[in-house]
Amino acid sequence: MEHALLNNGIEIPMLGLGTYRIGKTDKDVYDVIRTALDLGYRHIDTAALYVNEAPIGKAIRESGIPREDIFVTTKLWGDDILKDEIPQAFDRSMQLLDIDYIDLYLVHWPVKGKLVSTWREMEKIYTSDKAKAIGLSNHLQHHLEEILDEANVLPAVNQVEMHPYVVLDDLVEFCDDNTIVCEAWSPLGSSKVPLLEENILKGIGEKYGKTAVQVVLRWNMERGVVAIPKSSNRERQAANLDIFDFKLTPEEVRLINSLDKNYRTGIHPDEIGF
C-alpha cells in the first residue's frame, strides 16, 4: 500500500474503502468491513450522515488489527454546524465509533457564512488530540482561500468528487501548493455514468492486464490523490486493492485527463442547500 504524507506528519493510505450505503443493516455493514479488513484495507471512510459508524467501529475493534494500523475518517454534517453543535456532533461520532480517536475529521460540506467559525471549532477538536488530523470535504478553491486566510491549523485534506469526468486539475494544483492532500469521492463515478465503458480506460487496462476500474484508481495514485472506492462485494474490494503492482505513464495520465467533461454525479459544492 502506498501512503501520502499529511501536512502534520501523519501518513494516510492512498486507497481506502468508501462506506456510503455499504450495507442495509448493521450486520451487513459489520460483515463488509470485516471482509475489507481481512483483505488488507487499512483506511475506512465514513460520516455521521451514513448512519453506520457503530457497526464500522465494532468491526474495527473486533478485527484484532492494532488500532494504530487502521486510518479512520468521519465527517461533520451541516445540520450540526447550523445548530452550533459541532463539539456534540464530534462526541457523538466518537461514541458510535468507540475507537479512542479518529484519524481524520472532515467538514462534510461548506456551510455558507460559517466556513471560518466551523474551522475554529475543528481546530479545537484537533487540539484535544481526539482527531489526529482535520480537513475539509467539497470545498472549492474560494472556500479554501477563505479558510486558509484565517486558519491556525492548516486543513490536511480536501475530499471532493473526482474521476475522469471531473478531473479538477486546478483544484488539485491549488491543494498541492497549500500542502492539502486531495481525496477523490465517487472515484468510479458511483456507477451513475458509463465511465468504466470508456475505450481509453479499457485500452490502457489491456496493456497492464488490469480493468478500467483499476486504471481509474491507479490514475488517482499517479496524481497524488487518495481514492476511496466503495464496494460491498469481496471480489470487487480485492480487485480495487490490486493496483499497486503497475504504474501509468505521464502520457496515459494525460490521455485519461482528456475524458474530462467537468461533469459531477453529485451536487456542485456551491449549490448544496446549507
Ligand SMILES: NC(=O)c1ccc[n+]([C@@H]2O[C@H](COP(=O)([O-])OP(=O)(O)OC[C@H]3O[C@@H](n4cnc5c(N)ncnc54)[C@H](OP(=O)(O)O)[C@@H]3O)[C@@H](O)[C@H]2O)c1
Ligand atoms: N464527501 C462526500 O460528500 C462524499 C460524497 C459521496 C461519497 N463519498 C465517499 O466516497 C465513497 C465512494 O463513493 P461512491 O460510493 O459514491 O461511489 P464509487 O466508489 O465511485 O462507486 C461505487 C459503485 O461502484 C461499484 N463498484 C465498486 N468496485 C467496483 C468494481 N471493481 N467493478 C465494478 N463496479 C464496482 C459499487 O458496487 P458494489 O458495492 O456492488 O461493488 C458501487 O455501485 C463513498 O462510499 C463515501 O465513503 C463522500
